[in-house]
Amino acid sequence: METTKLILDIFKSIVLAIIAVLLFLIYLQLPSSKQSISLNKVPDVVEKAQKTGEQNIFSQRLVEEKKGQDPDAPANRTAIISDLTKLASLAHEYYRGSVTTAGRNSFEGWKIPPGRETTSNGNFTASITSNSITFIGTGNRIGYDGSTPVKIIMVIDGSRIISTNVDN
Numbered sequence: 001m002e003t004t005k006l007i008l009d010i011f012k013s014i015v016l017a018i019i020a021v022l023l024f025l026i027y028l029q030l031p032s033s034k035q036s037i038s039l040n041k042v043p044d045v046v047e048k049a050q051k052t053g054e055q056n057i058f059s060q061r062l063v064e065e066k067k068g069q070d071p072d073a074p075a076n077r078t079a080i081i082s083d084l085t086k087l088a089s090l091a092h093e094y095y096r097g098s099v100t101t102a103g104r105n106s107f108e109g110w111k112i113p114p115g116r117e118t119t120s121n122g123n124f125t126a127s128i129t130s131n132s133i134t135f136i137g138t139g140n141r142i143g144y145d146g147s148t149p150v151k152i153i154m155v156i157d158g159s160r161i162i163s164t165n166v167d168n
Contacts, residue, residue: 070141070142070143072141073139073141073142073143073144073150075141076121076122076139076140076141076150077139077143077150077152077166079121079122079139080121080122080137080138080139080150080152081137081152081154081164082121083116083119083121083122083124083137084124084135084137084152084154084164085154085161086116087112087116087124087126087135088133088135088154088156088161090113090116091107091110091126091133091156092156092158092159094107094109094110095107095110095158096158105158106130106131107128107129107130107131107132107133107158108128108130110126110128110133111126111128112124112125112126120140121137121139121140122137122138122139122140122149122150123137123138124136124137124138131157131158132155132156132157132158132162133155133156134153134154134155135153135154135155135156136151136152136153137151137152137153137154138150138151139151139152143167143168144168145168148168149168150166150168151166151167151168152164152165152166152167153165153167
C-alpha cells in the first residue's frame with residue numbers, strides 16, 4: 001500500500017512538472033513543434049518576418065537583433081509613450097486652468113515638472129506654444145536603426161493628443 005502511494009506521489013509530481021513546463025512554453029508563445037526551426041533556417045525566418053510582417057516572439061526578437069535594435073526597445077517605446085501621456089495630462093490640467101494653475105486656455109508658462117525631465121525610461125523635452133506642445137521622449141534603448149536611441153514624438157493641443165509618432 002505504501003509503495004503504491006509513493007508511486008502515485010512521484011507520478012503526480014512528474015505530471016505537475018510537465019504541466020508547468022507546458023504552461024511556461026505557452027506563456028512565452030514559443031513555436032510549436034510544427035513551427036520549430038533549425039538554426040540554419042534562422043535567416044529565412046528573419047527574411048519572411050521582415051517581408052510579410054508575420055511575427056511571433058521568436059521571429060520578432062531575431063528581426064530586432066539582426067537590425068541591431070535592442071530587444072528591449074519595444075518595451076522602452078511603450079514606457080516612453082506612457083510617460084509622455086502623463087506629461088500631456090499634466091499639461092492639459094494647466095491649459096484648462098484652475099485655482100492652482102495659471103493656464104486658462106494657454107500652455108504659455110507651462111514647463112515639464114522638475115523630476116520628470118528624466119525617468120528610468122529616458123529623457124523628455126517640450127516645445128511649447130500657446131496652443132500646442134510637441135513632446136520628444138528619447139529612450140534608453142537602441143531603436144530600429146541600430147545606432148540611436150528610441151525616440152517618440154507626441155503633439156497635443158488644448159483638448160487632446162493630436163499625434164504620437166515613433167521616430168526610431
